[in-house]
Amino acid sequence: MKALFIPGNSPYPIFSHAPLATAVRNAGHQVLMGGIEWVLPNIASVGLPPVKISPVSMEEVGAFMGAMPEDPLDQLKAVGRVYAEIALDSLERLLDLADHWRPDLVVGGGMFYTAPLLAHQLSIPSVRLEWDRIDARMYDPGAESVLAPLLAELGLDRVPEPDLWLDVCPPSLRPADPVPARTMRWIPGNPQRPLEPWMYTKGDRPRVYITAGTRLFSGDALRDMARSIAGLGVEVVVGAPENVAAELRDQLPDVRIGWVPLDVLAPTCDVIMHHGGGGTDMTALNAGVPQLVAHPEYPTEATRRITEFGAALLVDSGGQEAVTEACRKLLDDSSYRERARSLAREFTELPPPAEIVADLEQLVAARA
Known part of the structure; x- marks a missing residue:
C-alpha cells in the first residue's frame, strides 16, 4: 500500500500525524508526507519523506498571520480561505506526483481540503485525521467561495466526505453530537533538542x-x-x-x-x-x-x-x-x-496508531 499524508500548513499538524504515518510505514507500507515549503524540514525531522506541494514559505505564513482580522469570525473565514487557496495551488503538483507515485490512500488534516479533493480525482479512499479537539469545520464557510469553481468543475456541490474519520478527542470531552468516527490515541510530538x-x-x-x-x-x-x-x-x-x-x-x-x-x-x-x-x-x-x-x-x-x-x-x-x-x-x-x-x-484507553493501520488496509482493499 502507498499512503500519502497531507497534514496541514504548519509544523504542529506534522507532529500530530507522524505517529500514524510511522505506524503505516512500520507495517511495511510506503509513505510520503506532503507539505508547503515551510514545513518540509519538520517532516524530515520525524524521519518521513517530505514532498513539496506548494512553495508557500514561512515568511508568507508570517505575513498572513500579521494581517489577520481582529474579529474572531473574520479570522475563521480568513483561515478557511487561505487553506482553500493552498488546496487549489497544490492539486496540480499532487496529480503530477500521482503520475509517478500513485497513492492508494490519502490521509489529510482537519481543514486540509487538498486531501479529499485529490482522493476524489484519483478515485481512492480518503481519511481525515484530526490534529486535536478543535472542530475544524468552523473554517469551512471561508473556504466555500474559493473552492466553488473547482467543485462545480468536478460535478460536486461540496468537499467530499472522508471514507474514514479519525477522532483523537478523549470521550469525556466529545461534543453531544460528534461525527461518526473511529477513535485513535493521540501521541504527543514536537521538535526536539538535547535534553538537560x-x-x-x-x-x-x-x-x-x-x-x-x-x-x-x-x-x-x-x-x-x-x-x-x-x-x-x-x-x-x-x-x-x-x-x-x-x-x-x-x-x-x-x-x-x-x-x-x-x-x-x-x-x-x-x-x-x-x-x-x-x-x-x-x-x-x-x-x-x-x-x-x-x-x-x-x-x-x-x-x-x-x-x-x-x-x-x-x-x-x-x-x-x-x-x-x-x-x-x-x-x-x-x-x-x-x-x-x-x-x-x-x-x-484509546486504540494506538498501530491498531488503525488495519482499518486503512481494509479501506484500500475494499476500493480495489
Missing part, C-alpha cells in the same frame, strides 16, 4: 509552564506575566522562540526561558498556561496536567468543554492579576489535577 536533566525531573517546587503565544505572551507582557506567576512561589518555565527569550533572560534570571520539548516537560508540570493552541492543549491532556487558557486568540467549544469538565480555567478578560489568581486556584485546588488525570487515563 531539569527538563524531565520534578523539582521541589510546583512548576508552571507558560507558552509564548503571538499576542499576550510576548515581550514586556511575557516578562510581567512570568514575574507575577513566580510570585506564587513556583518554578516558572517559559517556552519562547529564541528572539524573544534572548531579550528576557537578563530581566528574568530566575526563570528558565527558551525552547523546551513540551512532550518531555509536561509530566513534570503542575499547571500549563497557554493561549488556546491545540497542540499545547492535547499535550497537557495527555500528561494529566491542569490548564490555564489565558486570553485565547479565539474562543472555541473545545475550551468550554474542558473548563466545564473541571480540568482547566479560562481567563478571557482582565489583566495579570486575574491570570495569576486563576493559576493560584489551579495549584491550590487538587480537583483540577484529579480531573486532568482522569482525562489522561482516557487517552491510554
Whole structure:
C-alpha cells in the first residue's frame, strides 16, 4: 500500500500525524508526507519523506498571520480561505506526483481540503485525521467561495466526505453530537533538542509552564506575566522562540526561558498556561496536567468543554492579576489535577496508531 499524508500548513499538524504515518510505514507500507515549503524540514525531522506541494514559505505564513482580522469570525473565514487557496495551488503538483507515485490512500488534516479533493480525482479512499479537539469545520464557510469553481468543475456541490474519520478527542470531552468516527490515541510530538536533566525531573517546587503565544505572551507582557506567576512561589518555565527569550533572560534570571520539548516537560508540570493552541492543549491532556487558557486568540467549544469538565480555567478578560489568581486556584485546588488525570487515563484507553493501520488496509482493499 502507498499512503500519502497531507497534514496541514504548519509544523504542529506534522507532529500530530507522524505517529500514524510511522505506524503505516512500520507495517511495511510506503509513505510520503506532503507539505508547503515551510514545513518540509519538520517532516524530515520525524524521519518521513517530505514532498513539496506548494512553495508557500514561512515568511508568507508570517505575513498572513500579521494581517489577520481582529474579529474572531473574520479570522475563521480568513483561515478557511487561505487553506482553500493552498488546496487549489497544490492539486496540480499532487496529480503530477500521482503520475509517478500513485497513492492508494490519502490521509489529510482537519481543514486540509487538498486531501479529499485529490482522493476524489484519483478515485481512492480518503481519511481525515484530526490534529486535536478543535472542530475544524468552523473554517469551512471561508473556504466555500474559493473552492466553488473547482467543485462545480468536478460535478460536486461540496468537499467530499472522508471514507474514514479519525477522532483523537478523549470521550469525556466529545461534543453531544460528534461525527461518526473511529477513535485513535493521540501521541504527543514536537521538535526536539538535547535534553538537560531539569527538563524531565520534578523539582521541589510546583512548576508552571507558560507558552509564548503571538499576542499576550510576548515581550514586556511575557516578562510581567512570568514575574507575577513566580510570585506564587513556583518554578516558572517559559517556552519562547529564541528572539524573544534572548531579550528576557537578563530581566528574568530566575526563570528558565527558551525552547523546551513540551512532550518531555509536561509530566513534570503542575499547571500549563497557554493561549488556546491545540497542540499545547492535547499535550497537557495527555500528561494529566491542569490548564490555564489565558486570553485565547479565539474562543472555541473545545475550551468550554474542558473548563466545564473541571480540568482547566479560562481567563478571557482582565489583566495579570486575574491570570495569576486563576493559576493560584489551579495549584491550590487538587480537583483540577484529579480531573486532568482522569482525562489522561482516557487517552491510554484509546486504540494506538498501530491498531488503525488495519482499518486503512481494509479501506484500500475494499476500493480495489
